[in-house]
Amino acid sequence: MKPTTWTITLSISRQSGGAPRHFQEFTLEVNPDEYVLDAVERVWAFHDRSLNYRHACHHSTCGACGMVVNGVEKLTCITPIREVTRDRGTLRIEPLRNFPVQSDLVVDMSAFYQNMEASKLNSVSPVEKADLPIDHPTPAAPAVDAERLVDCIECGLCVSVCPAAATSDSYVGPAALAGAHQQFQATGEISLLDWADHQDGLWRCHSAYECTAVCPSNVNPAWRIMNLRRHVVSQRIRSLFGAKEPRP
Secondary structure (H helix, E strand, O other): OOOOOEEEEEEEEEOOOOOOOEEEEEEEEEOOOOEHHHHHHHHHHHOOOOOOOOOOOOOOOOOOOEEEEOOEEEEHHHOEHHHOOOOOOEEEEEOOOOOOEEEOOEEOOHHHHHHHHHOOOOOEEEHHHOOOOOOOOOOOOOOOOOEEEOOOOOOOHHHHHOHHHHHOOOOOOHHHHHHHHHHHHHHOOHHHHHHHOOOOOHHHOOOOOHHHHHOOOOOOHHHHHHHHHHHHHHHHHHHHHHHOOOOO
């Protein structure tokens, strides 16, 4: 059976060298079961080799191909075309928001990575201390000292969609705060609470839960931020009452 073919228009954000941003349109014939990244790569391969974008693994592990697709943050390597447009429809492709644009669809994520490093998130976590918001299969015995890779792939989608990040360049962001939560659960390191407990940390979050809505890896950053707030408040209460003289 001949595969279904759609004709779609890619409207891609172009910007480089300090020039004003504009959109360039490309008409493509695609299989609707292909992914958005496949269409972007086709534009680069057959229409315009000057297009700049990021990609690597093509299977949602590296987090490099995050973009804004028709107004919504997506990991383009796992987003089927049929989920975001229709035959003779348009795909509007933009770089992630709340990051400086370097060129076209490539953004500068250096501050993001610095915040992730400051959160001390380790790439592996003991299974029993992962404190996951959703049920995950438990490993077969023996489970002693079992470890798992953490879910965050550092794609930046959560920062792009975050309304707090849109209003403050100093906000450390949902990914870093979620990372601090994961690391605190694994180690109990109190300095992580101190790192997160300030106006550009835990308390900048507006509890919009947009970060959780777009996260492709089920990290649930909003839940982790709320849970980390609980740990901070509990720690501060213990410190406060521990420093007081007991009542006679």
